[in-house]
Amino acid sequence: MAVYVQKKPTTISEKLADETWRRKFLRNVLIPWIFIAPLLLLHIYVVTVPAVQGIYMSMTDWKGVGQNANFVGLENYRELFFEDETFGKALGNNIIWMAFFLTVPFVLALFSATMLSQIKRGGMIYRSILFIPYVLASVVTITIWKNLLNPQRGIGAAVDNILGLEKVFGIAYLGRTESALMSIAFIDNWHFWGFLMILFLAAMQAIPPVLYDAAKIDGANRWQEFRHVTLPGIRPVVLFMYMMVAIWSFLAFDYIFLSTQGGPGGASEVIATLLYKNAFFRFEAGYGAAMGVVISIFAGFIIMIFVTLRRRGWDI
């Protein structure tokens, strides 16, 4: 019996070795490609072809309607970086946005994940509730928060009312140039940080217990344990999310488009909203496409940084 069981794989490998070239072709070329074909077709139709067309469009003066598009080389890019002040402003806002999202949600998530990991009772309930906003659509979140940030009937007005003040907190957060962008970032963060928290929490719980034991034997205190065991343990997730959030910061669109459309007076304009306006309202499709290419280059640059760091032996 034992001999028979041991022999079985040998017969399989013999059978596999016995293949004619036709079977090999089938197995190594045809079958894999058949499996991939549906996705590949979708990807070509949805991403590859439009991306290539977008790059070409960015070098034309096409209006978005009609047939006449003249090739203008890198003219759109020159205008973008050297003449268009609104683009500079939007790029600046993207960078502020990135600075916000690389700090605030990460700190919040790290802090609450460490708290949740030590809780004995009801951890699952807290976790579930804090995760709810993440599954809500941007449209829903904005509908609710537009009301809550309303100067006359929102939270600010309620706080004023309770404290007996007049128009101190009850201001038009979304309607003022100083606060518009940060208010939208706040709303987006309300929706987003629970996601990071769940990721960090899962990573913390996957740290091998042996490491904590070892730290204890070495006489580490709690802070040192956190610093030298927990933090390195979740570092891959944190760094990966750092990359993704950095990329997403350049793509930010939904929340801004739905709440202020980039206003007031360009105060919350980012590249993506500017792109949308150029493509669909100002009939500057070629110019808009150039912005899309610029965003892609930024995103590609961020990915390159991470890939390079990984090649250099960073544990990302």
Added chain:
Amino acid sequence: MSEQTVARQRAQGDAYAKKNARPFTAYLQPSIVYILLIIGVIIVVVPLMWAAAASFTPNHKVFEYAYPFSWRALFPVDFTMEAYDNLLERGFGRAVGNSFFLAIATVIIGGAANALAGFAFGRFEFRGKQFLFLSVIMLTFMVPVDLTAIPRYILVNNFGWINTWQGLLVPGLANSLVIFLFRQFFAEIPQELIDAARVDGASWLRVLVSIIMPISKPVLVAAGLLMFISQWNSFFWPLLIAPRQEMRVVQVEISLAIGQYGTIWNELLAGSMIAAIVPILLVMPFQRYYVQAITGTGLE
């Protein structure tokens, strides 16, 4: 490492982390931890409670308790289904149906395409695999929707797909995260299981359907949730491609109403509640799968 070993280790890790992890917040008194967490919960729950309460309030009273503020703003004290009834009369039910149809079609068709590709990436060796994988995944992460939206809009327009189901459906089918997920799961299935069936003369499709699928329930649930929710929540592409009344999905219906003057707030919030409750109800029971899916792929 077999799946069970991983699961067992993870369970041990969980149990251990609960018992022994003593992160830096351990300096805080347990009561303070609970207070901070409760503050977090309040920040999440109060806006939702207000919105839910307002959706059950007659429109002329929606803001009655918001200013001057009273606790009544958080509970539907003047309970009425008026907003929901009116929404239905306006044909919101149709939008809900559209959204469901679109999301379910995405899960089925997209799930099949992504699973097949994930299987090929996870199990087959073939020329150009690495390049293909990286270009599919990385390009999708990197290229913003906005760059591809204009040419894709033109492409879809040339196909005559504006205001059609194909136009709505096709761009949401391929999903990098889901391919990642499937690839990882399939790569861990023991080779013997597949060899045995192959030697018995089963075709690859048969192997996939009758051997792989039955043991892939967790990954199927997670992938289905990811695709369903991302399609349910998407608004930009549907807004662009299918603005016609009969084709509108829930998010488009709501986003068009946000911008209007003289918005009927209780109806808008009622619509939002309908749009919100579906993903919440889906994720709550399956949260574990959902989270494992995202963490599993993010770590790669």
